Amino acid sequence: MLNQITIKALSKAYRRRVLFKDISLTIPDRSAFVILGPNGAGKTTFLRIICGLIPATSGQVEIIINGQVLTAREKRNQIGLVSPDLALYGELSAVENLEFFAGVRGFSFSLDRARELLHLVGLQGRGHDLLNTYSSGMKQRLKYACALLHQPHILILDEPTTNLDESGVALVDKIIKQHKQRGIVIIATNESREVAYGDQTFTLA
């Protein structure tokens, strides 16, 4: 069955300032798409439009899963987002954050799944600590656990290795390579190491 993202004549402007105009492209299944561009070029805005967090000025983004174009509401369960803009609940522990996001997505929560995810991102043994006591790198790792919790088809990563140490960068490398085998990865970055993941790249001027 067809899985892909189709972007048709996408434009975004804030009043008179045009961020990008008439972008049309297709991101096929089992691939990684990298979006490049200097600061302020609109990379994060582009990702937020794909996620359905903000509207485009014109054009559209179609997410097709199993041959069906997803509605705005259906998109949420097919996308996992990791972004510097996205914060988790500092007053809750990692396990409580995972429990909340499972519950609010309408999935039943299992402690085994939480342990598995925390182990994957290297936070085993710290699951019951409050996030306010985490370093920024640990918070970034937990964002990956939350993004993968609902097994999304599309993984959207904005500056994926921000705040991460060497082992964290290796972890992101593993996640991206694994996810490319079964879905779509979209990355906004300027790091040459991360650009290498892309089967397709696009540069915003």
Added chain:
Amino acid sequence: MEIKPLPWLKQSLAVWRKDLRIEFRTRYAYSALIMFAITTLVTVSFSVGGFALDADISAALLWIILFFSAMAGLARTFVHEEEAGTVTALKMAAQPEPVLIGKYLFNVTLLSSLTVLVVPLFLVLLNQKVLLPGVLVAVLLLGCLGLAGASTILAAIVAKAGAKSSLMTVLAFPVLLPLLFAAISATRMAFAGGLPRAITTDLLMLFFYDGTAVVASLLLFEYVWNE
């Protein structure tokens, strides 16, 4: 992980549980509610000096305390999501309706617990007799549901604005005025007695206000949330 789709109610309860857990650990909203209510109550009781007030004035004072206390704390539920930057994660994970219902349930919980604490104190400190306690309970219950209902959608609007704290009271006052009129009138009758027909009219008014607030909020919320 075994994936079982759950209905809206369980998703709403997840939001309610999360907010309650955070509030229990931080006490941001509850402290604001309680401090305002206790300060006002003590000030009023000192001014009155132990004399029993007229039922009209007592009823109005009680709802003024509840209204301004609600304004001090109920906006917190959405404002905190915006200020902490967690709103993006919440938008990515949740459908709008369970967010609204969860936040509404949280505000009802906060306001009910405040009412349970403040009303007995109010009755004791102001030496206020209650002739129809059943009516008072019904008015307080319906009043809290309405205050929380209108405040929740207004909090969602206010959270996106600049002057959050002052804007909440300014926006809420005209919206809550019909509820306050009916609640004050029914509370006066609970204190001093009244015709069953007049009491029923006020209680029905409160009941329909509550229903309208919840239904209108559900219809509007998706636009506010996705703005």
